[in-house]
Amino acid sequence: MNSADGCQDEPEDLALLARSSPEPWCRWEPTKIELVVPVRGPVPAASRLGPIYLGHRLRRTGYGDSLPSMKGTDWPAVWTAIAAVGSVASAAVAAWAARQSRLSAGEANSASKALADIERDRRHSELIPRFRVVCERGNPGTDNLGLRVMLLGPPGLERIDSLAVTIRDDHFRRGDWPLTAGGPTREEIKEQIWGPYRFTPGTGPDDARADRTGRTTEYDYPLPVGEELPFQLEPTWAPPWSQMSREDWRRQRGTVIRLAFTARHNDHGVWTLPCEINVPSDPEVQSTVFVPDQAASSGDIT
Numbered sequence: 001m002n003s004a005d006g007c008q009d010e011p012e013d014l015a016l017l018a019r020s021s022p023e024p025w026c027r028w029e030p031t032k033i034e035l036v037v038p039v040r041g042p043v044p045a046a047s048r049l050g051p052i053y054l055g056h057r058l059r060r061t062g063y064g065d066s067l068p069s070m071k072g073t074d075w076p077a078v079w080t081a082i083a084a085v086g087s088v089a090s091a092a093v094a095a096w097a098a099r100q101s102r103l104s105a106g107e108a109n110s111a112s113k114a115l116a117d118i119e120r121d122r123r124h125s126e127l128i129p130r131f132r133v134v135c136e137r138g139n140p141g142t143d144n145l146g147l148r149v150m151l152l153g154p155p156g157l158e159r160i161d162s163l164a165v166t167i168r169d170d171h172f173r174r175g176d177w178p179l180t181a182g183g184p185t186r187e188e189i190k191e192q193i194w195g196p197y198r199f200t201p202g203t204g205p206d207d208a209r210a211d212r213t214g215r216t217t218e219y220d221y222p223l224p225v226g227e228e229l230p231f232q233l234e235p236t237w238a239p240p241w242s243q244m245s246r247e248d249w250r251r252q253r254g255t256v257i258r259l260a261f262t263a264r265h266n267d268h269g270v271w272t273l274p275c276e277i278n279v280p281s282d283p284e285v286q287s288t289v290f291v292p293d294q295a296a297s298s299g300d301i302t
Helices: 014-020 075-126 186-191 246-253
Strands: 025-027 031-033 052-054 130-137 145-153 162-167 197-199 216-219 228-235 256-265 269-278 286-291 297-299
Touching (some): 130 256, 145 162, 269 286
Antiparallel strands (some): 130 145, 130 286, 162 256, 197 228
């Protein structure tokens, strides 16, 4: 519908008018302008903009006509609103920039941590301790053995701060299988040394002592590269619930001693290295292995 001054009343869909009708339209006073600025997060109450009412009538005329009259416009209110919009927009941009900065800092920290972990793992692998293990017969007339463990390197390691030597069973899951009625308990099975030799309880290098079962000897002192530790071994016995003779037990256990070395360095971490060494049959012969190379050799050592 046309208004009294000959221009169309403002349609509900201004975008539709702009596309479909070249006819002039006008907005009758009071004109309402609402400014909406998307801002992530809470907006201060002072920055929330309400409707702005302009005390004039905006009129769009045909081509060549003069600009609409702005007489009566409340310009202070307009500029205040524009300044408020600018403040809100600036706050939004600052918040976005701060968030991006936090994300960038977090990504940088994650990357730095990943690189540090890679370098630590690389250094840990480079410094794996290397040992020479020598097994030899003890005094004539006894079945005891001597075991000597020397830290060979690497030179960059300089030392280890402790070393635990453990006798491993013939199978790592001994005691985990289903139990038989009236048989030994799981604890009794795990306490038994399922191998030909054990540490002599109460013996060990310096102040270190093997535990009562003879499974482990812990040396809790620094061991420099190039130094060695002596241990004493003795034959194991058949478990008390077994009817096996000592000779049958020793024949069944064989002549291979299974060991595990757990070396600790205060700065570079912990390494666990397995080892197997044969019991020498001749008192004049020593069995020697290198860990972790496992390059075994047997023969007379002078």
